[in-house]
Amino acid sequence: MRFLLPLLLLLSAATVLLPGCEPKEDIVTTDGSARLEFSLDTVKFDTVFVTVGTVSKRLWVYNRNPRAVRVSEISVQSQPGITYSLLVNGDTGNTARDVEIRGKDSLLVLVRATIDPTPNDLKPFRLIDNLRFRTNGNEQQVKILSYGQNAYFHTRDVISRHTVWKADKPHVIFDYALVDSAVTLTIEPGARIYAHAGAALLVGGQLLVNPTYQPTGELKPDNRNFVRFQGDRREEQYANTPGQWAGIWFLSSSRNNVVRFAEIKNSAFGLLVINPRNLRPFPSVTVENATIQNISSAKQAFTNSGLTIGLEGAALLGLSGDFTVRNTLITNCEQYAVFGVQGGNYQFEYCTIANYTVQANRQTPTFLLADAIEVNGRARPAIAPRLTMRNSIVWGNGREGEELAFVNGEQYASNISISTSVLRTKKYDNTGPLGQARNGNILNPLEGQTYLFRSTPYRPRGKTFDYQLDTLSPASNKAVALPGLTTDLLNRPRLSPPDIGAFERKNP
Known part of the structure; x- marks a missing residue:
């Protein structure tokens, strides 16, 4: 033991003198x-x-x-x-x-x-x-x-004369493209419109999307003649990401807009009418045979002539505006699918609003109308909206089964007419203030193995969802024929009796 300490000291000194060992x-x-x-x-x-x-x-x-x-x-x-x-x-x-x-x-x-x-x-x-x-x-x-891919680029463009956007090359919008008042922008069948992050198509005049296109025979969802609006990121991970661009905005001076055979997706707003001073006549938009999907929930503040208004994302949002919507599918909106406030006339015929939002914890109803809004932090005088809904579906997975809301609805109940539609609502039943269970409406119909649609995020079949009617859907054969509406979203003939919603089921 008496030799142990000197030996350890000797070994330590020798270690100091050895060359460093670098890890292999x-x-x-x-x-x-x-x-x-x-x-x-x-x-x-x-x-x-x-x-x-x-x-x-x-x-x-x-x-x-x-x-x-x-x-x-x-x-x-x-x-x-x-x-x-x-x-x-x-x-x-x-x-x-x-x-x-x-x-x-x-x-x-x-x-x-x-x-x-x-x-x-x-x-x-x-x-x-x-x-x-x-x-x-x-x-x-x-x-x-x-x-x-070469493209037409529109960077803060002001369109000051009647213009046609052709379909030979894509159109890419940076910041904005503005259709000036008193002029018309017409978009040809098959055109592709891509918007950079935050960009918007602003319409002060008139927008005509596919105004004269007349399809022949049944259409496929990927039909090349549809006009398609989306963000400019083409990578796969962006294919269904909401909020990539700002959407299509119709300003107070805009009139008689038409959006037909079109797809609008991945934006903060789909179609937005913003008329904060309630100027009349209200801006109007007719939507036919369209799909609007993947709309974000980001709240945005709008300032116009000293007026500041906060609005949340919606596929169709009207601030003192008029919408006529037919044969249209609206889905995957993180907040509202339809949000109408401060007056406006809303007409929905053969529409499917299937607002499944698995990527967001949605706390709002899918469909909301209100008579007033706060501007500059103060409530504006109420203007009652008007709603006519026929042969349509309002469905979704939010608000514990309540997808329909009318703020102060008792004050303008006579302005609301809903008939032969499938509604997910507990408030507006037979005993509710609007009595919407009358007029052939079907409320909260799903029980057991009954399904509305072929495929949803909660009942997937493959990678995509299909909001055509399931074989035993309670919406089958429950609509009432409407004059002039003889085909569905995909140009298939309506049967007798027709189906509720944007899609007509084929004969077995």
Whole structure:
């Protein structure tokens, strides 16, 4: 024992004199056989509008070797017409040098692309490039595949004369495109309208979407003649994301607008009439054979001529405006599907409002009308709205089964007529203030294995939802024929008796 302490001191001194031992995974190998592995063999960008950058794509680079490797260069072998940007270890550029990857470790490379305009005006075009990695004299490549698309760009455009937006190329809106008062913007069948983040189509004059299109035969939901409005992010993860753009806004001076055979999706508002001073005649919008979906709940403040109003997202929102809606599907609105306030005439015929919102805890009713609103923090004088609803469905998964609301409805009950419709409401039943169980309405019909629709978020069949009627739907054959409305949303003939909602079931 008396020799133990001197021995430990001697060993400690010897340890100090030994050379440092570097961990094996930090020692950089120069072996030419050391290669990298990648999470993808091809980095793919969906169709990108020229001059508009893509989202960043991720590529993981793996070093499976026990020792570290030094990647002498990471670069993009690009061709004329496209510009790439790489983000590696926090540094941005088109080339990164002397990047070390520890043994058994990985590196994240972010790739972003911007495509230049080309003479190819009409069809999407393909660009193939290579992302190069040079390590110990070896070169490895990962392909980059990009699809570019030329477009008409509208950046703070003021449309001051009668204009037609053609369908030969997509239209992309930045900030806004404004249809001036006393002029008309007509949008051709098959046109594609894309809006950048926060952008809006503002209508002070008249908007005509597919005004003269007359389909022949049954249409498919993806029919190429539908006019489609959505955000400009084309990547798959944005396909059904609400709130990407601001929507279509009709200003106080707007009149006699028509939206036919159209899809509006992924916006903060679908169709918004904003007439804060209650100017008459009210702006009016007719909607036929349309789909409005994926509308966000973000509350926005509008300031106009010193008036400030806060409004929440809705597929159809009228502030002193008139809506006539036929053969239309409205779904997946994080707050309201229909919100009408301070007067207005609302007419719904053969509509399906199926407001399932699985991505948001919705606390609002799907359909709400109110006679007053606060402006500059003070209540404005009440103006009673008018509602006529026939052969329509108001359904959803919010407010514990209450999807219909009339603020101060007792004051304007004589203005409300709902008939032969399917309603999810407990308040407005036989004993409620409006007595909507009369006139052939069906209230809260689902029991046991009875379903309204073919497929919903709570009864999915595949990746998409189908709001056509289920085989045993209580809405089948319960409508009353309406003059002039002989086909459904997809141009299928209405049978006798017809079905309630936007879709007519086919004969067995």
